[in-house]
Structure formats: C-alpha cells, structure tokens
Amino acid sequence: MATVFGEIVKTISDYAIPVIILVIICYGVFKKISLYEAFVDGAKGGFEVAIKIIPFLVAILVAIGMFRASGAMAYLISAISPLTDLVGLPAEALPVALMRPLSGSGSLGLVTEIMKTHGPDSFIGRLVSTMYGSTETTFYVLAVYFGSVGIKKTRHAVPAGLLADAAGLIGALLICKLVF
C-alpha cells in the first residue's frame, strides 16, 4: 500500500518540474509575450539574491558549527533527557530531535548511524526516519529566507518555527508508537 503510494508520488515528482515549465511557456506563447526577453530579465536577479544571503548564512552556520564542535550538545542532551524519558522518547532519538533544527547534514548523520546500529526496520529506525522527514532545518531556512531580503529583526519566527518542529517530533513519536 505504502509502496504503491510511494510510486505514484515519485511519478508526480518526476513530472512536476517539466510540467510547470511547460505550462508557463505555453501560457506565455498564448498571451503573445516576449518569452526569451522576460526570462533573461528575470534571471538577472539570481546572482544578487545568492550573494545577499552570504553574511546571514555565515553568521548562522558558523555559530552552529562552533556549537557542535564544542561538544555542548552532550550537556544539552543530559539536561533534557529526564523530560523526554517521561513521554517515552527513546534516548537515542533525542540527539536527532535536538540536532534537526540546527543542522541538516548533522541530523542526517545521526539518523544514518542509528539505522546502521539498530537496522532501518527497527522501531527506532522508523521513528528517526519519520522525525527527519517531517521537520526542517529551521535556522538555515530562517537565515537564507530573511537574509535574501535583509530582514534583521525576525520577531516571532524563531519560536513559531521551533514550536512547529516540536509538534512534528511529538507527532512522529505518537504515530510511530501507534502504527509500528
């Protein structure tokens, strides 16, 4: 059942980009606008946007990189684990939960390691897979998106993003306990 669904969704994703481009071009032709000129005009902005995010990315990624290298994560884990033990989160999954909003590659490394040790079809393997798939690297997204337009005061973006991450992680734990 899940495999069939996976196949369907994969087909959609293979076709999505060509279809989007096709529709946009056809409608442009239909409206008789100058497509080539419009494309080049729009594409000019690509360089500027990419360059604008550099300072914001450096600020966030350097801070997260230093934090990870210092070994501070271990202290954070031992401080929070009594709480997560209460809700029944396996101890090995807690580092994934804490790492996920900070670093995509870091959390993927942890998830891979857990699945190598316990097997991808173990409960914890399925749990960390679900946790990884249902949340985003919140701080990276905030840095890139706000950075691209020069926003410095992010207001409630950090708490809203982290609450959403927490909800995703709790949702993952609940549904995995129910299904697997």
Next chain:
Amino acid sequence: MLNYVWITLMLVAIVVGAINGKLPEVTNAAFEMAQVSVNIAFGLIGIMALWLGILKIAENSGLNKILARAIKPVSRRLFPDIPPDHPAISAILLNLSANWLGLSNAATPFGLKAMEELQQLNDKKEVASNSMVTFLALNTAAITLIPATILGVRISLKSTNPAEIIGTTIFAGICATTIAVTAAKILEKLPIFKKDLLPEGDVASTNTDAGE
C-alpha cells in the same frame, strides 16, 4: 530573537569548548562553516537565475495572478495583509508545492521570490512582517509527500520496506503545519512581538531590549 540564539550558541561554544579542551575543533569549525556558507550561496546562483527567469515569464503573461486567484479562499485567511492577486501568493503556492513534492532545487528559488514580493509590501524593511513569519512557519513545517533523502538512506541500508515511513511522515508533517500556523497567528498578536512593527517614535524607548 535570532540575536539571542546567536549570542548563546557562540558563547556556549567557546566556554564549553574550553572546558572540554576542544577549542582547536571549535576554531576549525568556524573557518570551515564560513567556507561552506559561501559554497552554498554560490551553488544557488544558477538555479536561482533559472527559476527567476521562468517566474518572470509567468509574471509577464499574467499566469501568476490566475494561480493566486485560485487559492484566494485559503490565502485570504492565512495572509490577510497580502492583496489576493499579488505575485507573492503564487510564489508562496509554488514554494509550498515544491516542498510537498520534495523538489528542493525549485523550492528555495520560489521561496526567495516569495520573500522578495512580501518585502515590497513590508513597511519596515528590516523587520519581519506577519505574512513573512506565517510563510516561514509553513515552510519549515512543510508536509513532505516524498522524503527523498531519508528514503535514499533507508534503501541503501537494505530496509525491507523503505517507503513505510511515508504515511507516518505525512501525519507528523500535518501536526507540525497545524501548530506552525496556530503559533504564528497567536504569537503575532503578543506585545513583545508586535512592538518592532510600531512606528519609530514609539519604539525608541523599548528598542534596547527588542526581541525578548
């Protein structure tokens, strides 16, 4: 808020690094990540140019207004500050759709285009608008129909049913999205998050502790 997160990460990294005797690693991480940041940004240039070009065609032909009108009933509630047929709406729609399908190469350019459009509607150019935060909350909580990365890892580790986590991932994504919208809508009304939106004169007295 990001300000305090940043200060905490930096100070904790140096102090704990010193206690753990890991200061050389901390220094190396700083230099390495600075380089990684530039590589990420440079890697975006081509793909950004491609999608911004395609999106310009959609803009000139009026296609993005048609898209925006189609989702008006939803967008009006989520983003009351954005005019219903504004180009920001179609860029947001494209970004979220790309996220759902796991098309990360298209999602970021669409998302950055959406931010650019939202910034044009924003009165204070250094302060995030309500619509921006709602959009980012939706974005970071995005439901993923194809968690491509994790499926790849599961296949490489010889899982007997790599796709069995798709259903649970969608459920967890729905939880995250629900809370994302609720949190963004409630938090935007709180005085501590509202005060950065006030005109300059009113802000002057509180500006020193902004964000906390």
